[in-house]
Amino acid sequence: MAIELKGVTKRYGATTALDKVSVSFGGGIVYGLLGANGAGKTTMMNVITNRIFADSGEVLIDGERAPGSDRALGKVYMMAEANLFPDSMKVEPAFRLTRSFYPGFDMDYALSVAKRFELPLKKKVKSLSTGYASIFRLTLALAVGTPYDIFDEPVLGLDAQHRDLFYRLLMERAADTEQTVILSTHLIQEAASLISHAVIIHSGRILRDMDTAALTGAAYQVSGPAAAVDAYCAGRHVLNANSLGGLKTACVEGEPEGEAPAGLEFAGMDLQDYFISLMNEADRREAK
Amino acid sequence: MKFAAIFKYRMRDCLISGGVVMLVMVALTVLSYFGIVTFGGYEESADGVTESYATMNFTMPYVIFMFVLGIVSIREDMRLGIQNGAGRTTSFMANLACMVLTALLLNLSCIVFYKLWALLDTDLVIIDLYSMAFLREMTPGTLGEMLLCALTGTAASLAFTGCGVMLSLVYWRLNKAGKWIFSLALGAAFVLFINAATSFDWLAGAVTAFFVWVVKAPLNMNVTFLALAAAFYAIARAVTLKNPITAAAA
Incomplete structure (x- = not known):
């Protein structure tokens, strides 16, 4: 049981937003869909939810073709950046309306989440600030109870306290309901502890699709005097390197072999470090 | 389930x-009635008998209302659905079903109002498209x-x-x-058609013959309206097959 994309391509004029993408989301875990601006994350999520059509390839939801199928599409809820509710609609009626579409929508939970975020229920959706508009949409997504929940930049405009609250609620919800969650965010460091599996996309292509622990364990940092680091890195696959004065830090793919040579230090990489290194390497390759 | 949810939401909106x-x-x-009482109605002399009356038309306002409803509701429903x-x-x-039901209910309700108004026996006569075309x-x-009045009004509305x-x-x-080109093309096509109809007798004759046929019998008029509705909806459906569903511009 999963959302499967098979050879999905989507072009906008001369730009290829998705290039023969094949990826699968399932298993009741939290996926991090990571990529730079314009990498194709939102396009992928829009293709999954049939907001747009792929030029080729197919999208299957639990084995059923998604476009045009209420049953398949009804298993996925997407919290997008854009609001698709009518402008005149108020927050609480929007909750009730969503419940009429999704029998699993938990109204009590939605109201309790709204209360914790101090979301004004009587206000029109259109008149909410950027932060509260995000809260409105993430409240719906948290309460909807579909097997697959997609969050596209869920913390846009949220202050640190509300972001923390959202991450805690998402973690609780994902654990309680066994939903498969796709979380697309630029705030990788903040969301890293939630993400079990990372899908990294660049220029419409999947660069990595791995368990987060395996991904961050697949590279390490070596730092020390520039000459020593260069000597160490010779013959190794360097993802990224930064110099400051006479010191250098390099991100090397693979696992360190034994102890660090004299004068050098090894350190593990977190998801954000790995992501940045990978993006820099991808950019360099493209520039060549 | 999904159909019912959209239908229920839209129908409530349409009824309001x-x-x-x-x-x-x-x-x-x-207000028009009190206008007649105050200022007098339109006078017409027929066979030596002077009649004083005014008319009110419900069909055209409803048709315009339904046109606007069609414009504003479809995008909202497509967004809500997706x-x-x-x-x-x-x-x-679901949107189509709501439009049909709303048009029918509006036209049926105005027939009821016509009848109630007729009981008052005023100089203000409410007329509708069917009555104007086919009733003396x-x-x-x-x-x-x-019922034929309501049916014709519904067909025109659709x-x-x-x-x-x-x-x-x-x-x-x-x-x-594309919007610019389409808009200009629509205007140009209309102007060209009017000019062509005045320039070519055969075209003017064909247009006249068509309109004569339309008003010849209620069935012709209803079939024409329903055929137009079907053609418009077929094009609209074709557009929805592939169009991206985007949020309303801020």
Whole structure:
């Protein structure tokens, strides 16, 4: 049981937003869909939810073709950046309306989440600030109870306290309901502890699709005097390197072999470090 | 499930807005009546007998209302549907079902109002499209005539609703340049057609013959309106098959 994309391509004029993408989301875990601006994350999520059509390839939801199928599409809820509710609609009626579409929508939970975020229920959706508009949409997504929940930049405009609250609620919800969650965010460091599996996309292509622990364990940092680091890195696959004065830090793919040579230090990489290194390497390759 | 949810939401909206339009029309009718009482009505002499009256028309306001409803409701329903896991066909069909029911209810309700108004026996006569085209007295007398009035009004409303839905979706689908080209092309086609109709006798004759055929029998008129509605909705449906569903511009 999963959302499967098979050879999905989507072009906008001369730009290829998705290039023969094949990826699968399932298993009741939290996926991090990571990529730079314009990498194709939102396009992928829009293709999954049939907001747009792929030029080729197919999208299957639990084995059923998604476009045009209420049953398949009804298993996925997407919290997008854009609001698709009518402008005149108020927050609480929007909750009730969503419940009429999704029998699993938990109204009590939605109201309790709204209360914790101090979301004004009587206000029109259109008149909410950027932060509260995000809260409105993430409240719906948290309460909807579909097997697959997609969050596209869920913390846009949220202050640190509300972001923390959202991450805690998402973690609780994902654990309680066994939903498969796709979380697309630029705030990788903040969301890293939630993400079990990372899908990294660049220029419409999947660069990595791995368990987060395996991904961050697949590279390490070596730092020390520039000459020593260069000597160490010779013959190794360097993802990224930064110099400051006479010191250098390099991100090397693979696992360190034994102890660090004299004068050098090894350190593990977190998801954000790995992501940045990978993006820099991808950019360099493209520039060549 | 998804169809019912969209249908319920849209129908509630249609009943409220339709009810407001109905109330406005009733209010205008009453105001028109007091206008006649105060200032007098239109006088006409026929066979030596002078008649003093005024007319009120419900069909055209309803047709315009349905045209606007078609324009504003379809994008909203497509967005609402896709946000809540409904396929494009489901959203489109739910909107269509609401439009048909709203048009029918509006036209049926105004027949009831015609009848109630007729009981007052005033100089203000409410007429409608069917009565104007096919009844000598300009008001329906029998139940059958009343139902035909409602049917013709509904068919006319649907033709204009379909036009509104189609235009809304086509403009949604087109980019900025496309919107300009389409708009100019529509205007140009209209102007060219009018010029061609006045320049070529055979075309003028064909257009005249068509309109004569339309008003020859209620069936012809209803078939024409329903054929137009079907054509507009077919184009609209074709547009929804592939158009991206985007949020409303801020």
